[in-house]
Amino acid sequence: MAQRFSDRLKAAWHLLINYDPVVESDTAHLIQPVTVIRPAAPDQKRRTYVVLGVPRGGTSMVAGCLRLLGLPMGDRIESANNEDLDFTETARQLEPLYDGDGKPIAAKFDELRAIASRKAAERDVWGWKDPNGHVYIVELLSVLPNPHLIIVFRDLQAAAQTTFARTGQGHMKTIEDTLAQVGFLTTMVRNTDCPVAFVSYERGLRLRESLVRGLADFAGMPIDEMMIDEIITYIRPDRGGGELDEVYRLTDKSFWRGKPIRDPKEGGGVP
DSSP, X not given: OHHHHHHHHHHHHHHHHHOOHHHHSTXXXXXXXXXXXXXXXXXXXXXXXXXXXXXXSSHHHHHHHHHHTTOOOOSXXXXXXXXXXXXXXXXXXXXXXXXXXXXXXXXXXXXXXXXXXXXHHHOSEEEEEOTTGGGTHHHHGGGSSSEEEEEEEOOHHHHHHHHHHHXXXXXXXXXXXXXXXXXXXXXXHHHOOSOEEEEEHHHHHHSHHHHHHHHHHHHTOOOOHHHHHHHHHHOXXXXXSSSOOHHHHHHOOOTTSOOOOXXXXXXXXXX
């Protein structure tokens, strides 16, 4: 019995580290963690990257990967979720941002645009993450140098469960709010001409190296091969914080890292 269990364990280990039917398939380039909807423009000197999504939807993990790749993601970053407090705190303090007719309140958006303009003047390439940034991002696009949007998607039920567990908000209300937010983001993509990449949280967990390389390619960030393993160990389910976890890094054998795609291709654009 012990020998049979040992043999099965060895077989499972072999499959984990040597074979992935998704990566080996002819359509591997279509089902990777990062799908480019509109190609990036890394040849432009000035670029801004905005990570959007839904609360508890994986934006923290994606923003953390970008930060570890070397992309400045804020001067005052909340370490637990990689949020730029200059944007998130200001947006919360200014609520509501729209009047009773749903029109933006000019003075409040002027304050947010001033923050964006100041940051753009300080760096040529930078970005920030805000899972609730959909409420103001459209009004800021005009002052962002060459904005690039990175939109993270996660299993709807998983995002709702986590929100419910942390806030106590009703489950159905959470589902409805999340659906509405995703709908807004996809409509925004159709109505803008910014470079856009969609990121799958679930596939990112499975194909971690492909996630890192896909983000680096879209953001035009050079990859330090020595850092790949460290960034990969940052990608894990239900992270407890925004920094690299030394204990996790030392115990992670990287068999979940996934293989990089052989021939990366971009998505077909918005139909």
